[in-house]
Amino acid sequence: MKIDDLIVSKDVSIVEAAKQLEKTRGKVLYVAENYKLLGSLTDGDIRRAIAEKKLATVLVKDIMNCQCIRMKENQDDEIKEIFETSEIYSIPIVNLNGELIKVRFRDKQIEKKQYDIGIPLVIMAGGKGTRLYPYTKILPKALVPIGEIPIAEHIINRFQKYGCKDVYLIVNHKKEMIRSYFESINYRLNYVNEEIPLGTGGGIALLENFKEEEFFLSNCDILIDADYEKIYNFHKTNNYFITIVAAQKTNNVPYGVIEQKDGEFLYMKEKPSQTCIINTGLYVVSSGIKRYIKDQESVDFTELIERCKRNGKKIGVYVIREEAYMDMGQIEEMEQMKEKLGYKGE
DSSP states (O other), X not given: OOGGGGEEOTXXXXXXXXXXXXXXXXXXXXXXXXXXXXXXXXXXXXXXXXXXXXXXXXXHHHHOBTTOOOBOTTOHHHHHHHHHHSOOOEEEEXXXXXXXXXXXXXXXXXXXXXXXXXXXXXXXXXXXXXXXXXXXXHSOGGGOEETTEEHHHHHHHHHHTTTOXXXXXXXXXXXXXXXXXXXXXXXXXXXXXXSSOOTTTGGGGGOOSOOOSEEEEEETXXXXXXXXXXXXXXXXXXXXXXXXXXXXXXXXXXXXXXXXXXXXEEEEEESOEEEEEEEEEEEEEEGGGGGGSOTTOOOOHHHHHHHHHHTTOOEEEEEEXXXXXXXXXXHXXXXXXXXXXXXXXX
């Protein structure tokens, strides 16, 4: 198959795009102008447009995903990790000018690696999720749907692929609804009940009969597409007390930024990009952290990190790609998560 067979113009109708996709017998086309990659169009995007009866009016540019993942030719390790940790069908490869030069497909001959990390997963699911109103006026944040299943179920499914089958949910707000949902689909989970709100860290002290040396700790509004075994091995190899999973984040400043000294102009950067490392809300944690939490103390986990650091504990930082981190803390971010996962418009 030639690369031109996989390229579609942003200005054609989705009817024409659907015909082209059918000829390729694939799942995705790439939208490009003079090979400059603009986005992707999946069979799911087309099906949703058809379901909404937009056949006659919708062009490719109206429904394409402008945020599709794209990689450089020398990023073999990253490409392999994406295929191993996600359900992505193909990855476009671009040159330094952003031009599409090839498409890498999931290798059907490579068997997925079998993982068995075996440590527990603890999900902090007690918050009210006020930034997700009106969804969380009805549902607890853990049950807000992303596609066909709730966010918490997405998180659990990802970790169970790595052998983390012992799952604890720290619950408070609308906890009976959470329990009822997972019991209805025959998920065997452990529930840790907060009688009063204890922040994002205080509920850890309630984990009883917890013999494991460490555990994964996750917010209930994030998804991480990374190799959890590599994260865990990084934590163990370096003997960290806590490992923070962080993401590289690039922000574009929409203004000219001035550098000055004592009131004298030095130079100006026009709309620069600034890169920083941000906390994703996923951690590997030593069970010994419980001794740093007072009984019934309301404390955020970020404060516990600082507390452990002050007590001489080693804190690690494992950095992942920006594209591997998805957050749904706010409505706009939730919609971006849906789009990344192929649930655009749902």
